[in-house]
Amino acid sequence: MDIKREDIKHLAELSEFSLSDAEIDSLQGDLQGIIGYISQLDELDTDNVEPTYQVFEMENVWREDEILPQEADREALLALTKETKDNQIKVPKVL
């Protein structure tokens, strides 16, 4: 399939990237190549085959519903962010 500039812009939006024109150009070529390659799966007959999403052998790992002591407290976590106010993370204006 043909990947257009508009497709790259759409994917950039889904991915939350602000791309320059030069980046859009190079990603268009790169993604065209990669999608071309992965499209070879078309050849593979997968009729009546169930999908596999994980290869972990077990199901339903249960635990008690209780709060255990945590390594990092609120203060340690808030210390990781750029700016805080009143014990909360401060971000630029939303609207």
Add this chain to the structure above:
Amino acid sequence: MKIANKKVTAERLVKDALAKAKHFEDYHIFTFIDEEGALERAREIDKRIAAGEKVGRLAGVPYALKDNFLSPRGETTASAHILEGFTAPVTATAVKRLEDEGAIMIGRTNLDAFAHGSSTENSYFGPTLNSHDRERVAGGSSGGSAVAVALDIVEFATGTDTGGSIRQPASFNGIYGLKPTYGTVSRYGVVAMASSTDCIGFFTKTPDDMDLLMSVAAGRDPKDMTTLPDYYNEDDSQTDLSSTSLTRSRLYGARSLRTASEPSGTRSRKDCLRIGIIKEFDNESVHPEIRRALKEKCELLKKKGHEIVELEMPALKYGLAAYYILVPAEVASNLSRHDGVRYGFRSEKAVDMDSMYGETRSEGFMPENKRRIMIGNFVLSSGFYDAYFLKAAKARTLIVEEYAKAFEKCDFILTPVSPNPAFKLGEKVNDPVAMYLEDVMSVSLNLAGVPGLAIPAGETPEGISLGLQLVGPRRSDKALLEFAKELE
């Protein structure tokens, strides 16, 4: 490996490792060296040894930590700009288990940013050089860890393997690298790439060292619901037979191998294993030196009384395409958390929420990160989901089944890790598909969840390292390491 005792102090071991790290500085192995902290911990261990106290199984052993493992010692960057400044408030379970036994981290090692790559050239900090040839790549993504062990700076290093990131750099540098069975070592506190294929493992110079590390690190972790019960340290007879697709080879292999070091003349028939060679990975597309190395190892095995069987695994050639659909899909999801809000880098250009996300992620991710995130969002988007993501998930089923069938015919598989030995720096970094093709023989193991051990297999006439991988059924990790000694 050298463990600290009354004669050889931990301080001596750590000082030697630090001096070697400095000596090889221009290989760009480390993103951070913890000289002060490592020496401090070494002196503590020495004090305990002097006092006759019990010390761990890895007392005073210096090691290198791939920089995608969380620990409060140094920033955890995953070699990506977007995590710069991030000092983890928690410690990865694997790190905790190693350090509880006395291992001492001397530094954090370079990787392809977020472990996206096969050469360590996608690092924000620049590439690591190959231990045997400085014009060649270290392999990746765990390039720094592999070179740190190959140059004998440390006794061992940690790695992560999502599609070959331990085995390929191990083989590019002539050392052992184990990707365990999926779920063997806890992923808690390791920067997520693709949750259904990510595995934690190690680089060592011998199979015995690897066995020691696995016995320390393996086992269930309440913080990672996808960890298996500690089959690795259990006796065969106690293994929970009901919960695993147990094949003949697992039990048979593990038991019989206990006597496998006896001379072949005295070996009984049951000690001889059947080793599979994958027909599709032994043809002109593989570098002649790698094919020669494979042939030589097969001859060696035959001489020791083992049987070589040829396997046809036609679905494997679709493994790479399936991998580069499923993994980017998981990458896109896992990396959406890096948004400049809670930790790490936030762009100076952020004036509102949209620009904070967009500019932070654009400046913070490497080009290969962006490609994978965008491919992931492409294969998951409505209209393409069935043709790509669902199709790849079905292909994955065929690959899982193909391995299961293969292990009915053989005990282990011996195959190349990659089609070529270490390539030149810059040769493939701007051509993503060419780089991906280097992963064609390694990724299918991750899709199937089976273990693979990269083993050294000599050198080319120019002195470039060669490696092969031994593949076993799920939970055969210990037997795999035992069998690797047959190939030394």
